[in-house]
Amino acid sequence: MLERGGHSSPGEPANKNIKKAKKRLNFLPNFPDGFDQTGLEDACKILVDEMQKRTPNGQLVKEKMDLTFALRRREVAETKPAICQMVERWPALFTEDQVFLEFNRIVGKNLKQEFYESIDQHSRHLIEIFRSKxxxxxxxxxxxxQQTKTQEPTDIRSTVLRGLPIVLGDKPTDFFKPCFVNSADDHVFQDLDLGILLVEHEGAVSPSSLHLNPASFKTVIEGEVVMESVKDLPKAMCLLFGLTYALHLSYPKPMKNTFKFIQQIFPSTEISVLIWDKKSTFG
Known part of the structure; x- marks a missing residue:
C-alpha cells in the first residue's frame, strides 16, 4: 500500500521522517468558508485546551475536529510531522471516537462497523482454512x-486476526509485543514503527504465554504509545488501521500482508471465492 523507511540506528527512537502515503495525498479539502489559517489555528488551540480537562466536552471536541479537518490534512500530507508532535498538537485524534470519525471524514465509511461485520461474515471460512493447514x-x-475458549464475537475475531498473519507469512512476533502493566522498560516498543503492546498484570502469567490473553492493549506508532487501555485485540487492530489512514502511515512491515488483506479483501463480497481460489496466497 505505502512506501515507508525502516528503523533508525540502534539506540535511536523509531524513524520520525518516514515516507507517507502518496496515493492519499490528493485529498486536501479546502478550508471551511469564512475561515483562514489564523482562524483554524485558534480552533486548534481551543481543542488542545479542552483535551487537557479531566472530562472534555465531547460535542465541542467533535465540532472543532470537524472544523479543523482541512488544516490537519494539510499538515499530515505536506509537513509530515513526527507522531510525538501530532499527539501534542492534535490529542483528540488519538481517542477512540475521533479515530473512527477521522476515517469517516477521509473515506466516507464507518470503519468500526465494516471492520467487524467483515470479520464476522467471513470468520467461518477463515477458521476452516486454519484447520486445514x-x-x-x-x-x-x-x-x-485450542486457545479460543468461547464462540463470543470478540474471541472469534481475535482468533481470525491472530491467525491471518500466520497464514499469510507475516511475522506477528515483530508486531505484537508483550509487556507488563508496571514495566518501565521502553525497549519493548521504542523501535516499533507500528505495533500493538499486549499488556498483562505483573506476575499474572509467565512471559512465554503473555501474548495469549492479555489484560489490555496499547497501540504504538514511531516508538510512541498513542492509545492505552484498549480492551480487546479486534478494537486495537481496528484503531491502528484507522490511524494509518489518518496519519498517512505505511502498513507495518512485519504485518504488511495482513493489513493489505484487511484493506483489500475484507470489504469484498467475494472473499470466500478469493480465499478458496488463490492457492498461491495461502499455500
Whole structure:
C-alpha cells in the first residue's frame, strides 16, 4: 500500500521522517468558508485546551475536529510531522471516537462497523482454512484454535486476526509485543514503527504465554504509545488501521500482508471465492 523507511540506528527512537502515503495525498479539502489559517489555528488551540480537562466536552471536541479537518490534512500530507508532535498538537485524534470519525471524514465509511461485520461474515471460512493447514503453520494455528475458549464475537475475531498473519507469512512476533502493566522498560516498543503492546498484570502469567490473553492493549506508532487501555485485540487492530489512514502511515512491515488483506479483501463480497481460489496466497 505505502512506501515507508525502516528503523533508525540502534539506540535511536523509531524513524520520525518516514515516507507517507502518496496515493492519499490528493485529498486536501479546502478550508471551511469564512475561515483562514489564523482562524483554524485558534480552533486548534481551543481543542488542545479542552483535551487537557479531566472530562472534555465531547460535542465541542467533535465540532472543532470537524472544523479543523482541512488544516490537519494539510499538515499530515505536506509537513509530515513526527507522531510525538501530532499527539501534542492534535490529542483528540488519538481517542477512540475521533479515530473512527477521522476515517469517516477521509473515506466516507464507518470503519468500526465494516471492520467487524467483515470479520464476522467471513470468520467461518477463515477458521476452516486454519484447520486445514499442516506442518509448522498448522501446528501454530492448532495451538491458536485450542486457545479460543468461547464462540463470543470478540474471541472469534481475535482468533481470525491472530491467525491471518500466520497464514499469510507475516511475522506477528515483530508486531505484537508483550509487556507488563508496571514495566518501565521502553525497549519493548521504542523501535516499533507500528505495533500493538499486549499488556498483562505483573506476575499474572509467565512471559512465554503473555501474548495469549492479555489484560489490555496499547497501540504504538514511531516508538510512541498513542492509545492505552484498549480492551480487546479486534478494537486495537481496528484503531491502528484507522490511524494509518489518518496519519498517512505505511502498513507495518512485519504485518504488511495482513493489513493489505484487511484493506483489500475484507470489504469484498467475494472473499470466500478469493480465499478458496488463490492457492498461491495461502499455500
Amino acid at each position: 499442516r506442518g509448522n503453520v498448522g501446528q501454530l494455528l492448532t495451538q491458536l484454535l
